[in-house]
Amino acid sequence: MSQAEATDLGLKIGQAEVTGMGLTMYRMSSWLKSPRPYLMVIGFAFLLATWYFTVEVWKLPRFQDMPGITEVFSEWFSKDPYYGLSIYTPEYYKHILISLRRIAYAFFLATILGVPLGLFLGWSKTLREYIFPLFEVFRPIPVLAWVPLAIIIFSGSETPVIFLTFLASFFATTLNTMLGVESIDESYSRAAYCLGASRWQTFKHVVVPGAMPYIFTGLQISIGVAWFSLVAGEMVSGQYGLGYLINTSYMMIEYPKIIIGMITLGVIGYSTSALVRLAGDYMMQWRVRELALGDN
Amino acid sequence: MNMMGEEMQPEVTKGAIRIEDVVKIYDPDGAAVMAVDHCSIDIPAGEICMIVGPSGCGKTTLLNAIAGFHDVTSGHIYLDDEMLCGPDNRKAEPGSDRIVVFQNGALFPWKTNLENIAFGPMMEGKLSKSEIYDKARSMMADAGLSGTENSYPGEVSSGLRRRVEIVRALMNDPKVLLFDEPYRALDSLTKSVMHEALLEIYYKNKVTIFFITHDLEEAIFLGHRLIIMSSRPCKPKKIVDVDIPHPRDYSVLTSPRFREIMNEAKGVVHEEAKKAFDAGEKEG
Numbered sequence: 074m075s076q077a078e079a080t081d082l083g084l085k086i087g088q089a090e091v092t093g094m095g096l097t098m099y100r101m102s103s104w105l106k107s108p109r110p111y112l113m114v115i116g117f118a119f120l121l122a123t124w125y126f127t128v129e130v131w132k133l134p135r136f137q138d139m140p141g142i143t144e145v146f147s148e149w150f151s152k153d154p155y156y157g158l159s160i161y162t163p164e165y166y167k168h169i170l171i172s173l174r175r176i177a178y179a180f181f182l183a184t185i186l187g188v189p190l191g192l193f194l195g196w197s198k199t200l201r202e203y204i205f206p207l208f209e210v211f212r213p214i215p216v217l218a219w220v221p222l223a224i225i226i227f228s229g230s231e232t233p234v235i236f237l238t239f240l241a242s243f244f245a246t247t248l249n250t251m252l253g254v255e256s257i258d259e260s261y262s263r264a265a266y267c268l269g270a271s272r273w274q275t276f277k278h279v280v281v282p283g284a285m286p287y288i289f290t291g292l293q294i295s296i297g298v299a300w301f302s303l304v305a306g307e308m309v310s311g312q313y314g315l316g317y318l319i320n321t322s323y324m325m326i327e328y329p330k331i332i333i334g335m336i337t338l339g340v341i342g343y344s345t346s347a348l349v350r351l352a353g354d355y356m357m358q359w360r361v362r363e364l365a366l367g368d369n
Numbered sequence: 370m371n372m373m374g375e376e377m378q379p380e381v382t383k384g385a386i387r388i389e390d391v392v393k394i395y396d397p398d399g400a401a402v403m404a405v406d407h408c409s410i411d412i413p414a415g416e417i418c419m420i421v422g423p424s425g426c427g428k429t430t431l432l433n434a435i436a437g438f439h440d441v442t443s444g445h446i447y448l449d450d451e452m453l454c455g456p457d458n459r460k461a462e463p464g465s466d467r468i469v470v471f472q473n474g475a476l477f478p479w480k481t482n483l484e485n486i487a488f489g490p491m492m493e494g495k496l497s498k499s500e501i502y503d504k505a506r507s508m509m510a511d512a513g514l515s516g517t518e519n520s521y522p523g524e525v526s527s528g529l530r531r532r533v534e535i536v537r538a539l540m541n542d543p544k545v546l547l548f549d550e551p552y553r554a555l556d557s558l559t560k561s562v563m564h565e566a567l568l569e570i571y572y573k574n575k576v577t578i579f580f581i582t583h584d585l586e587e588a589i590f591l592g593h594r595l596i597i598m599s600s601r602p603c604k605p606k607k608i609v610d611v612d613i614p615h616p617r618d619y620s621v622l623t624s625p626r627f628r629e630i631m632n633e634a635k636g637v638v639h640e641e642a643k644k645a646f647d648a649g650e651k652e653g
Contacts, residue, residue: 263438264475268489268541269465278488282479359479363523 096365097354140329148329156327158318168334169341171313172303175231176345179238180299187246187295188288194247195254196280205251212244216302220309230311237306241298249291253284286360289353296349300342315341381415383449384544384577386435388412391444393430404430406602408444414544417571417578419592421585421638423645427603428581432547435579436469437461448544465489467545468538472553474530476522482533483509483518489541505540512536512570528559532566539574548580552587561619564590572616585638589613589630590622597637600645607637 104110121142127133128141151159158165194201216237223233261283265275307316315334322330354361393405404427412418420428433439435446435453440460446453453461468489469475476485486505490496496504509515512532522530531551538546552560564587571578582588588595595609611630613621621627 258473258475260471260473260475261477263436263463263469264471264477265488265492266463267436267465267468268492268537270488270492274492278480278492279477282477285479357479359481359521359523362521363478366524 096361100365138328140332145329145332149333156322156330158330158333165333168313168315168318169337172307172315173341175235175238175303175307175314176296176299178235179303180242180296182235182239183242183246183295183299184292187243187291188250191247191250191288191291192254192276192280192284195251195284196276201251208244208247212248216241216305220306223306224310234303234306234311234314238299238303241302242295245295245298246288246291249294250284250288253287253291254280256287257283285353285357289349289357292349292353293346296345297342300338300345304338381575381577383414385414385447385449386410386412386545386577386579387445387447388431388435389445389447391431391434391446392442393427393434393439394442403602405434405441406604408604410596410605412577412579414449414577415575416593417580417591419588419595420579420581420598421588421595421634422583422598422603423600423638423642424583426598426600426641426645428598429549431603432469432549432579432581434461435545436467436547437463465493465541466543467547468541468543469547469549470531470534470538470551472549472551474522474527474534474551476530476534476537478521478523481519481521482514482525485522485533486537486540488537493541508536508540509533511573512566526559527555528563531555531563532570535567535570539570539576543576545577545579548578548582550581550583552582552584560584560587565618567591568615568617583642585631585634586622589627589634590617590619595634597634597641600641600648606641607634609634 125142128136128139129143148154148156149159152161154162194204219237219240223236227233227236257280261279262275265279270278304316307314308320311317315338319331319334322328322334388408388410391405391408395402395404408431420431422428430439434441437453437460441454445455446461448466477488480488483502483505486509487501490501491498506518509518514529514532514536517525517529522533552563555563568591580591589611592611594611596605597607597609598604599606609630613624613626
């Protein structure tokens with residue numbers, strides 16, 4: 074970025090003319106001018122080429138059962154798919170929607186329970202003494218270890234999967250929120266007290282916004298582990314969903330569907346992460362603007 | 370010269386601080402460390418009182434006791450005739466009559482400059498939002514901060530942030546401003562500009578200023594009086610009156626009287642700094 078552009082941006086920000094959208098557009102255009110997107114395309118091309126050559130051209134020994142790129146993509150975009158799953162079949166979208174719905178429930182629950190709990194754990198030392206040790210014992214238990222218990226406790230096929238997905242998200246959100254509160258420089262709350270704020274006002278105006286960057290880091294991790302646990306949950310319980318799709322396709326030896334499910338997971342998972350990041354940027358304009366001045 | 374100095378003394382009736390026989394003993398790992406040792410300081414209302422001492426000598430402990438962030442082990446602190454802390458309450462209640470300007474700055478990064486400045490009165494809730502914002506805007510204009518109302522603190526220079534922070538403190542109409550080495554991290558050029566800006570603000574809003582520093586030049590330039598503290602435990606070692614008349618500007622730095630005072634104070638400060646250095650105390 075040239076000096077002139079830098080001052081120009083600084084000036085606009087100084088006059089508060091740059092809205093969130095304007096800044097996003099500006100970043101987008103400078104991103105397109107940089108070599109980064111083209112390097113990204115090369116990266117993807119390299120991966121796809123490796124796939125193509127190892128499976129279809131060189132036919133390496135351990136790759137013989139692996140579906141090739143042409144087979145997967147022609148199946149995925151076929152109007153009359155051989156294995157019954159493509160972008161033209163309603164079943165494909167049913168898998169996606171059901172997975173998304175489970176993620177939405179679990180992520181929503183984890184956020185509305187985890188953020189307040191984390192805030193209070195960070196804020197009240199007494200509460201932390203009660204709850205945190207408990208937390209530390211539960212947290213390292215992998216989601217897979219919860220599967221049997223989840224199936225025993227929760228009825229049906231839907232609630233156990235949502236519970237499993239919720240669990241890991243909840244821990245990530247709560248822990249990061251708590252760390253966020255602890256990370257706030259003490260002088261901010263002291264300044265608030267000095268300026269006459271009550272304890273509750275300090276909580277609202279200092280603790281909550283001060284922890285916000287960590288909360289959103291937590292939510293980013295949370296949505297990531299939610300997908301991770303969702304697939305684990307769907308593989309053992311539940312009907313429909315991308316994890317279920319991958320697992321049953323393996324059982325039925327419909328290998329191209331495994332790859333379709335995997336790529337779909339990647340794309341959708343990435344999109345949900347991006348949405349969480351966008352929401353964070355929207356809620357923390359101060360941080361976006363600070364960083365825009367810092368790293369350009 | 371003296372007469373003129375007297376004439377320019379601020380006529381302020383509120384904000385006298387009396388520190389009486391304050392002792393602060395820390396007990397971090399069972400080994401008692403005396404940070405402040407029977408310290409008594411009298412600061413008349415409206416004075417700029419510079420507390421000078423080596424880093425880590427316990428000056429900040431004293432400031433925290435006045436602000437109400439820490440308790441004292443014994444002694445009294447009075448603001449005017451009101452006892453802030455004493456035998457019955459070892460820790461003063463923080464309040465908007467004594468506002469701290471922090472070493473690293475404590476403007477809320479998530480609030481715009483204007484929202485920061487309006488914070489105190491907004492919390493108090495006595496005035497309407499539009500009244501508060503009008504007052505905040507006009508105070509910002511007085512301090513030469515117009516045009517930065519809607520910027521966030523992270524977007525403006527560190528010198529400007531310090532000014533915003535002082536204006537935020539003044540919005541509450543405090544009796545005392547407590548400065549905890551606020552210009553420590555600034556480069557010397559910015560510092561000199563900040564000193565003049567601070568005096569300018571002071572001439573408009575006379576308050577008592579309790580200012581901690583280890584920079585002797587800063588202390589003499591700003592202060593009516595220097596209280597040079599001994600190294601840990603902290604207690605006043607020498608008091609130096611700065612009889613250079615206010616209002617001052619940067620030309621006093623080269624005046625012979627400034628040099629004389631500098632020479633008078635330097636020996637004492639150096640001696641204490643050496644003691645602190647030899648003891649290997651951690652800067653705080």
